[in-house]
Amino acid sequence: MQTELSKRLGVEHALFGFTPFPAVAAAISRAGGFGVLGAVRYTAPDELQRDLDWIEAHADGRPYGLDVVMPAKKVGGVTEADVEAMIPEGHRQFVKNTLAEHGVPELAEGEASGWRITGWMEQVARTQLDVAFDRPIKLLANALGSPPADVVARAHDKGILVAALAGSARHAIKHREAGIDVVVAQGYEAGGHTGEIATMVLTPEVVDAVHPLPVLAAGGIGSGEQAAAALALGAQGVWLGSIWLTTTEAGLPSPVLVRKLLAAGSGDTVRSRALTGKPARQLRTAWTDAWDDPQGPGALPMPLQGLLVAEAVTRIQKYGVEPLLGTPVGQIVGRMNSERSVQAVVDDLTRGFERAVDRINRIAGRSQQ
């Protein structure tokens, strides 16, 4: 599974794996794919530094990358406290009531809220970049629009390719104008923040819109047949996130959550603003139902919602409160039915890809080699 982009990056398979877990990122690269570590949940630069160094030590010299969440627009001088002050009291009460309804215990006195997305704040993202640019990453991806021009220039100076996610051809064209090297076209069926346009339609639209820039297809890809489909649509590789969540290397903190992921079908996710304030696909739970209920107060815009629910999400995760417990994940969750090693997932992807190529050649009436 080789494309111009995979050759340029020096990887065996044009498989890009996004993951918040260093052990998964390293294993993807070792297996011949390209591991990308998600940085958004790192608050302390030394933790990111430690984990990037760990990947370097465990990637067998294979290339890997980093994914940050950096807004292109500056929000000058706004602190977390300023944002906290904008949250209406009624919404805080709604969080309390929903947790109380499900008997979610409080955190112990002085216990920190572990789940906290602050990486979207520019000062945090910039600290992450200072760490990353001193390390041998080969790709820097940004999940929220094009990164600022100085960041693109700094990456290019270091020989690092810059990728950015897009949910529409319009977004993708903006990325090209910002000097981005690789566009990740993320379809409706993907986990996390997504638009409304499905991968089957979005991929070729983005490919046409930014030609000759390479495009990675994201959303709905968990098998080699799906990878073949995305490559047939013109992508130069596939970008997979959800499929790694149930790998043995992932080490999700909650066995209840692993069980829910393994049991969920493709119809058990929802595109909800419950987690961050922007529509993000995740497991449907009593928590997303509460926020999506027209009778409720509704989610606040980003970044307010993320701050509002941070402690609640920590409590739900810590105590494994099953009805409320969820995670960002795509519709592909329907085929995540067993815990497997990253290597087993990659082997399955490459074998399925070869099967799909055989199949498509038979349908095209081409002789088999």
Add this chain to the structure above:
Amino acid sequence: MQTELSKRLGVEHALFGFTPFPAVAAAISRAGGFGVLGAVRYTAPDELQRDLDWIEAHADGRPYGLDVVMPAKKVGGVTEADVEAMIPEGHRQFVKNTLAEHGVPELAEGEASGWRITGWMEQVARTQLDVAFDRPIKLLANALGSPPADVVARAHDKGILVAALAGSARHAIKHREAGIDVVVAQGYEAGGHTGEIATMVLTPEVVDAVHPLPVLAAGGIGSGEQAAAALALGAQGVWLGSIWLTTTEAGLPSPVLVRKLLAAGSGDTVRSRALTGKPARQLRTAWTDAWDDPQGPGALPMPLQGLLVAEAVTRIQKYGVEPLLGTPVGQIVGRMNSERSVQAVVDDLTRGFERAVDRINRIAGRSQQ
């Protein structure tokens, strides 16, 4: 583009084209695909008879099929008048107000409402079947669940394959249990009634669920690359509906509507209950906005909504009232940018398919023939 199913039906390409226009259905079959006439808008059996005879006379002896909307569950003895009586007055007033806001003229005294979906009523669908079973159709598709057992048996007696649409693996399994021969897996991005699961995820799920029954992929397919992707996912053919709307043979009644379709992007559709009461993807218009507005009364359930809006839709279409004028269409509308003949569309599909096969072989490192 040949599969077991296309060979069984004796067609050159595994391309199935659904259309309400006899001229399009015949042209698809002449071009080497399989034309399927949608019957839902026929109220008079002699009109359907006339149009099926016309197709037979213009299909050059190639096979074609019919698509009906037949509920598996009987709704015993309910007349259209009974259903009309269930529509709340507030909803009728909302229709009047919305039309008045946009200055939509009344129909002339005694002028019939041309747009009226009654084919979903079992007695109408059965009359359509009496006509169809006397004609040499090769496939009977049902858009609303599995057809009743006696209809399946009657089709099989005549050597007619029975297909049914499915938006989930669960639906597909029900179809197999009902003796259906072909499942059409219709993804989220499709025009008309759809579920939430995108084609990329739905197709392989349905293929696995009903194996070894053949599956056609529907939703998001308008190019040969997309056809190749769907076939890589395990489909035995592709089912295209939207792409024919802007063919020269289609003859859409309104030039305003054709202009809107040609101008629309993939983000200009919405999955709305405005038209039939069930979620159906269509152009987003001031009409769908009015029904989807949380401040409005909201759409009624099927079949009430269809009856409620029938006259309004006729008036909007007749007078070409641009802001309100829409049609069921999939996200693929973004690539419907010129009026072309059916033959040109089929040529484009087969050429794009060959390009995609070349591409996937290059990526797989297989030698080119």
